[in-house]
Amino acid sequence: MADTAVRRPAGAAPALRIAPRTLRVLLGFCVLVAWEVLPRSGAIPTLFLPSLSDTLAALADGAPEYGRHLLFTLRAIAVSMAVACGLGIGAGLLIGSVARLRRIVQPLASGLYAVPLVILYPLFTAWFGIGPQSKIVFASLYGLLPCLLGTIAGVQTIDRQYLLVARSLRATRRQTVLRVLLPAAIPTVLTSLRIGGALVIVGVVVAEMLTSAEGIGYLITRSRTLLDSPRVFAGILLVVAMVFAFDGLVRLLDHRTRHWRLSTRSGDGGA
Amino acid sequence: MSADASTRGAAATRRAGGWAVWLGALAVLFGTWQAALSLGLLSPMLLPPASAVLATAWDLVRRPDFLGDVGVTLAEVAVAFLVAVPLGIALGVAISESDYWSRVLRPIVFLVFSIPKTIFLPMFILAFGITFAQKVGFGVFSTVFIVLISTFSALESVKGDHVRVARAYGATRRQIALRVYLPSMAPVLLEAVRLAMIFNVTGILLAEMYAARAGLGQAVATWGQNYMLRELLAGILLIAAAAILFTEAVRWLEARCEHWRT
Amino acid sequence: MAGKATPLPEAPSPGAGAPGPSLRALPSRNGSIRVTGLEHTYAAAGRVTKALEDIRLDIAPGRFVVIVGPSGCGKSSLLMMLAGLVAPTAGRIVCGGRALTAPDPDLVGVVFQEASLYPWLTAQENVEFPLSLRRVPRAERTQRARDKLALVGLAGFEDRYPHELSGGMKQRVSIARGLVQNPPVLLLDEPFAALDEQTRISMGDELLRIWEQTGKTVVFVTHSLTEAAYLADQIVVMSARPGRIVDRVEVDLPRPRTYAMMGTPRFAELRQRIWEQIRSQADG
Numbered sequence: 001m002a003d004t005a006v007r008r009p010a011g012a013a014p015a016l017r018i019a020p021r022t023l024r025v026l027l028g029f030c031v032l033v034a035w036e037v038l039p040r041s042g043a044i045p046t047l048f049l050p051s052l053s054d055t056l057a058a059l060a061d062g063a064p065e066y067g068r069h070l071l072f073t074l075r076a077i078a079v080s081m082a083v084a085c086g087l088g089i090g091a092g093l094l095i096g097s098v099a100r101l102r103r104i105v106q107p108l109a110s111g112l113y114a115v116p117l118v119i120l121y122p123l124f125t126a127w128f129g130i131g132p133q134s135k136i137v138f139a140s141l142y143g144l145l146p147c148l149l150g151t152i153a154g155v156q157t158i159d160r161q162y163l164l165v166a167r168s169l170r171a172t173r174r175q176t177v178l179r180v181l182l183p184a185a186i187p188t189v190l191t192s193l194r195i196g197g198a199l200v201i202v203g204v205v206v207a208e209m210l211t212s213a214e215g216i217g218y219l220i221t222r223s224r225t226l227l228d229s230p231r232v233f234a235g236i237l238l239v240v241a242m243v244f245a246f247d248g249l250v251r252l253l254d255h256r257t258r259h260w261r262l263s264t265r266s267g268d269g270g271a
Numbered sequence: 272m273s274a275d276a277s278t279r280g281a282a283a284t285r286r287a288g289g290w291a292v293w294l295g296a297l298a299v300l301f302g303t304w305q306a307a308l309s310l311g312l313l314s315p316m317l318l319p320p321a322s323a324v325l326a327t328a329w330d331l332v333r334r335p336d337f338l339g340d341v342g343v344t345l346a347e348v349a350v351a352f353l354v355a356v357p358l359g360i361a362l363g364v365a366i367s368e369s370d371y372w373s374r375v376l377r378p379i380v381f382l383v384f385s386i387p388k389t390i391f392l393p394m395f396i397l398a399f400g401i402t403f404a405q406k407v408g409f410g411v412f413s414t415v416f417i418v419l420i421s422t423f424s425a426l427e428s429v430k431g432d433h434v435r436v437a438r439a440y441g442a443t444r445r446q447i448a449l450r451v452y453l454p455s456m457a458p459v460l461l462e463a464v465r466l467a468m469i470f471n472v473t474g475i476l477l478a479e480m481y482a483a484r485a486g487l488g489q490a491v492a493t494w495g496q497n498y499m500l501r502e503l504l505a506g507i508l509l510i511a512a513a514a515i516l517f518t519e520a521v522r523w524l525e526a527r528c529e530h531w532r533t
Numbered sequence: 534m535a536g537k538a539t540p541l542p543e544a545p546s547p548g549a550g551a552p553g554p555s556l557r558a559l560p561s562r563n564g565s566i567r568v569t570g571l572e573h574t575y576a577a578a579g580r581v582t583k584a585l586e587d588i589r590l591d592i593a594p595g596r597f598v599v600i601v602g603p604s605g606c607g608k609s610s611l612l613m614m615l616a617g618l619v620a621p622t623a624g625r626i627v628c629g630g631r632a633l634t635a636p637d638p639d640l641v642g643v644v645f646q647e648a649s650l651y652p653w654l655t656a657q658e659n660v661e662f663p664l665s666l667r668r669v670p671r672a673e674r675t676q677r678a679r680d681k682l683a684l685v686g687l688a689g690f691e692d693r694y695p696h697e698l699s700g701g702m703k704q705r706v707s708i709a710r711g712l713v714q715n716p717p718v719l720l721l722d723e724p725f726a727a728l729d730e731q732t733r734i735s736m737g738d739e740l741l742r743i744w745e746q747t748g749k750t751v752v753f754v755t756h757s758l759t760e761a762a763y764l765a766d767q768i769v770v771m772s773a774r775p776g777r778i779v780d781r782v783e784v785d786l787p788r789p790r791t792y793a794m795m796g797t798p799r800f801a802e803l804r805q806r807i808w809e810q811i812r813s814q815a816d817g
Contacts, residue, residue: 017371020371020374020375023375024375024378024379027375027379047397048394048397048398049394049398103288104292104295107289107292107293108292108293108296111293111515111518111519112515113469113518114465114468114469114514114515114517114518114519115510115511115514115515116469116472116473116476116477116510116514117473118473118476118477118480118488119476119480119487119488119491119506119507119510119511120507121480121495122480122491122492122494122495122496122503123495123500123503123504123507125495126317126495126498126500126503127313127317159649161645161646161649162649162651164618164645164649165643165645165649165651167618167636168616168617168618168636168638168641168643169636169638169662169663169666170635170636170637170638170666171666175666179662179666180651183651183653184651184653186653198385198387199387201387202387202389202390205387205389205390206389206390206477209390209392209393209481210480210481210492211496217390220390220393221393223393224393224396224397227397229397232393232394232397233394236390236391236393236394239387239390240386240387240390243385243386243387244385244386247385257653259652259653259694259695259696
């Protein structure tokens with residue numbers, strides 16, 4: 001906001017301004033160009049930031065190797081995701097709907113959330129070795145708490161009227177859980193899945209970066225010790241792509257539940 | 272008056288209940304710990320008895336080399352925090368100041384926020400080497416976006432009506448900032464401080480574990496590699512306790528500010 | 534729904550959620566409601582509060598009774614008890630000749646305040662919901678829900694989701710859901726409270742039309758004096774703290790009711806009488 005006057009425009013929008021979306025695309029384009037030009041011109045040492053084309057070339061160059069390690073990483077992610085999200089969401093639904101349980105678990109879980117879980121990873125490598133097990137345990141734990149906390153909070157926001165209606169119709173407990181509680185909780189469950197799932201991905205990669213002999217994280221660290229910046233960046237790029245792909249997938253699911261969200265009485269705080 | 276006393280009483284029981292929950296959790300932790308040992312599920316090599324670990328913890332907090340590591344980590348955490356929080360708040364306010372720029376930049380901030388910062392750690396090493404600046408830089412990088420986003424939501428939590436009322440009674444810009452914005456934003460900002468600290472500490476410990484010559488993270492990583500499980504577990508317990516105490520303290524402050532929000 | 538009057542042997546007792554016979558029209562049970570000595574107390578913040586005291590009601594089948602009173606008088610609690618959703622501390626509710634202790638959707642249909650429709654179901658599916666809980670065959674379920682939606686004037690809106698419907702339409706769906714099991718009694722808890730004035734009046738007319746067509750016993754809770762006088766055969770006036778019945782007003786305005794009646798002296802008189810009852814209690 002350098003030259004354009006930032007005074008609140010009183011009413012009419014200034015005519016000269018570009019639509020925010022267009023400007024965003026333009027900015028993105030500028031970043032890509034800068035990424036290419038600055039390292040090439042020597043304004044930024046290529047050790048710190050290899051140019052975009054070098055990074056992509058490194059990625060294409062090492063494609064078979066990246067593919068093999070990516071597969072390894074994806075396997076660990078899949079298992080951890082199932083554990084973290086399955087356990088977190090399942091337990092969250094249960095705990096959120098039983099008030100007495102919630103009053104015990106919620107403060108504990110949100111207190112534990114403050115603990116920097118990375119420090120547990122050395123313990124897991126000591127216990128489970130440096131193979132995939134230690135990564136899976138660590139990443140599962142890393143993604144579990146946000147899933148759990150998010151789902152508990154989500155169950156809380158379910159309109160009590162929904163349950164009252166079910167009760168007035170003499171729904172059984174099973175019917176109430178399956179046909180009211182579960183569908184009503186789906187939007188929040190998906191939000192928790194998005195946050196927890198991203199953490200699981202990061203958890204696996206970070207664990208691989210710390211101690212491993214396989215996986216994308218291991219490739220990144222190996223390239224770093226060899227000072228092979230383009231390959232470091234290629235690895236980072238892959239992980240970012242993985243996170244975005246997962247995010248997009250959950251968003252797609254989320255889009256199918258728009259009926260839920262659009263008609264909540266007070267609108268919910270997504271994002 | 273009696274109603275006031277009764278609510279205060281209720282708050283006191285809730286606090287007592289909170290302590291009971293934590294004590295219960297500790298009892299469960301140490302209980303399963305000892306049970307796992309006596310049932311032979313884990314060898315004492317992999318899981319030393321709790322008493323030995325607690326003794327080691329007591330020993331650690333008096334050892335100069337450990338205290339030195341704590342000092343290094345605390346310094347990194349403090350500097351990163353003192354840079355990241357004002358920076359994040361200033362950026363957040365600056366972006367929100369203009370409707371247009373907040374419409375342009377907010378989606379970008381949210382997009383960047385959704386990218387995990389931890390995987391950029393190697394980049395910081397390539398740029399700064401293994402130094403104090405690298406740890407701090409990475410800490411700031413891990414923290415600044417959560418502060419930025421919290422600032423957005425803090426600004427949104429200011430009720431338009433409250434501002435309009437103040438304006439109608441002729442409050443100056445300064446008065447509005449100090450007497451409407453600040454109290455409205457305080458609880459959200461405190462939450463931001465809490466979250467920022469979590470992100471910050473995690474980032475710096477990770478940076479130390481990844482590559483460092485000193486600091487708590489480095490100590491923990493070394494203990495793990497050398498199978499010094501007593502020290503490792505003691506360190507984990509100490510760090511966890513410190514982190515929980517810090518956040519609970521901020522949360523207590525948050526609760527005290529909560530009545531400002533209506 | 535004249536075709537529903539096929540005589541069926543009465544089911545012994547509605548076992549909780551048991552897959553009972555799909556058609557339980559129970560023609561022998563009428564919509565009479567008798568409440569005696571009803572009381573409700575609850576403990577909150579270490580203090581026992583009396584919410585309802587000595588409630589007596591005697592409602593003949595097919596009557597339209599409106600319960601009106603200030604907020605906090607326990608009128609909604611009373612309705613929840615009539616629905617079997619809240620257990621009274623003392624007293625007895627007899628509905629259709631049998632003591633009511635738990636929700637009985639075959640006997641009592643409930644229309645809640647706004648936003649009680651399930652947002653993940655379409656209008657049609659929302660109305661079918663009570664039937665699907667009892668495993669009514671799909672074809673029958675679809676037909677009955679369709680009929681009820683048509684009855685409330687929503688033919689053609691079957692596939693809309695709640696967020697695609699206006700506030701008034703949502704409450705029409707709620708009414709259709711309340712009626713789909715063909716209960717002799719329909720309870721409505723401030724159903725139009727969230728609607729604007731015009732919609733409110735036309736929804737009142739709709740409800741009267743549906744009531745006249747189906748002959749249900751209706752108990753309607755509201756805090757609007759106009760709504761009470763416009764809709765009711767009898768108005769039950771309640772006071773707050775503790776919630777008691779302070780007056781019963783027979784409304785002798787002719788039916789069908791029209792908007793113009795609101796301007797008549799008789800209407801004003803009725804409103805005045807209720808208002809004074811409520812005000813004297815509040816001042817005292």
